[in-house]
Each structure stands twice: as structure tokens, then as C-alpha cells.
Amino acid sequence: MLSTQSSRAVKLANKASSARLADCLSSSYDFPSRPPCRLQVMHNNDLKKTHRDAIWDIFELNMRSLYEDSSFGWDPQSKRKELFHALSRYLLVSEGGSTELLAFVHFRFEVEEDENVLYCYDIQIKPSAQGLGLGRILLDELAKLGSIFRMEKILLTVLKKNMRAIKFYEAVGFSVDPTSPGYLESDEELSPENAEADYEILSKQIMSDVE
Numbered sequence: 001m002l003s004t005q006s007s008r009a010v011k012l013a014n015k016a017s018s019a020r021l022a023d024c025l026s027s028s029y030d031f032p033s034r035p036p037c038r039l040q041v042m043h044n045n046d047l048k049k050t051h052r053d054a055i056w057d058i059f060e061l062n063m064r065s066l067y068e069d070s071s072f073g074w075d076p077q078s079k080r081k082e083l084f085h086a087l088s089r090y091l092l093v094s095e096g097g098s099t100e101l102l103a104f105v106h107f108r109f110e111v112e113e114d115e116n117v118l119y120c121y122d123i124q125i126k127p128s129a130q131g132l133g134l135g136r137i138l139l140d141e142l143a144k145l146g147s148i149f150r151m152e153k154i155l156l157t158v159l160k161k162n163m164r165a166i167k168f169y170e171a172v173g174f175s176v177d178p179t180s181p182g183y184l185e186s187d188e189e190l191s192p193e194n195a196e197a198d199y200e201i202l203s204k205q206i207m208s209d210v211e
């Protein structure tokens, strides 16, 4: 059963407006030799068709072959349902004066295993803007939001084959979550079923004094 305290923080976070979230974050970022990047915070309800199409295009470009080759399979209908869920929130990054989407983060405030979590469903950066430090910045922004809205950790799922993403998450402080099929206490062995899983659940504790 969910504790009242846990679900209360999540309910409050889910009621917060996009403007309230945006007030907690930087509105632009500078990278050497590039126009400044602009950050927008949006709720699923605020997304226009052009946003949804651009989000889908980056997702498909980056992830289609990984999904096709995984136990999840490539299922556009169910992924669109997940992306554009009623509680989905977005950080959207565009460059200079352009409205073209460069990167996005899709996240939600949820209760998982009786904990308040900020679940990062997707972080997707166009290939031309990968490796600049934008991914690290965006996850730091999620940690700020998590701290302000009293979430305990950031949680995410990653395919084991996505080695680049795993290296990235390790570099920015994530580790295997106790709910992951690959999580091991020191004296345990993985069950055959857990060893076969082609994904891991990673998490990072949120510091309560970020702001």
C-alpha cells in the first residue's frame, strides 16, 4: 500500500504548472562555437502537433534500431502512448532563434515501490549535439526539480546494448537500482531469468538541498 506521505508529494508535483517548473531552471545554455540553446518546460497538454512530431522524429532516429533488436520490440503505437501520457512532462531544447528541436527529456513524477521518484522516461539528443555536455546539464536540471518537489531519486530504464548511454549514466552518477533485474546483493547470484533481461533500471539519489 502506498504511504500517504509519498503520494502527497507526487500529487503536488503533478499539479505544478510548467511555468513553476521553468522558474526553477536555467532558460538557456552556452556551448563553445554554437548559438545559445534555449530550454522550454512543457506539460503533455501544452504540446502542439509540431512538438509531438519533432519529439517522435528524434526518438525514432536515435532508438529505432536498438528497440528492434530488444525484448521490447519496435512498437510505435505503444511508445507514442507512453510519450504522450496525460502526466508526461518535457524539457525541450532548441538552438538559437530556431524552433527546430535539438533535444528533449520526457519525465514524470510518480510513486514507484512506495518511493517518490522522478522517472526519466527518455533523454534524447540529436546526434549533431551529442557529446557537448547537454545530457549532463539536462539530468542536473531534473535533479533540481526532483529536489524542489521532494522526490527521493531519479529512476530510468536503459537497454544493456545501449553502451554509450550506460557509460553516460555512470559518468553522471547513476547506479543499478535495487528494483533492476541485474541488481545483486554482494553474496547473491542472478537468477537465469534476471540474467536474461536485456535492460537495467538505474537510479540516482536526489540531494534534498539542491536549489
Ligand SMILES: CC(C)(COP(=O)(O)OP(=O)(O)OC[C@H]1O[C@@H](n2cnc3c(N)ncnc32)[C@H](O)[C@@H]1OP(=O)(O)O)[C@@H](O)C(=O)NCCC(=O)NCCS
Residues within 6 Å of the ligand: 062, 122, 123, 124, 125, 126, 129, 130, 131, 132, 133, 134, 135, 136, 137, 157, 158, 159, 162, 164, 165, 167, 168, 169, 171, 172
Ligand atoms: C546518451 C546521451 C543522452 C548522452 O548525452 P550527451 O550530451 O551526449 O552526453 P554529455 O556530453 O553530457 O556527456 C556527459 C558524460 O558522459 C560520458 N559520456 C557521454 N557519451 C559517452 C560515450 N559515448 N562514451 C563514454 N562516455 C560517454 C562522458 O564521461 C561525459 O563526461 P564529460 O562531460 O566529462 O566528458 C546522448 O548521447 C543521446 O541522446 N544518445 C542517444 C539516445 C539515447 O541513447 N538516450 C538514452 C536512452 S536510455
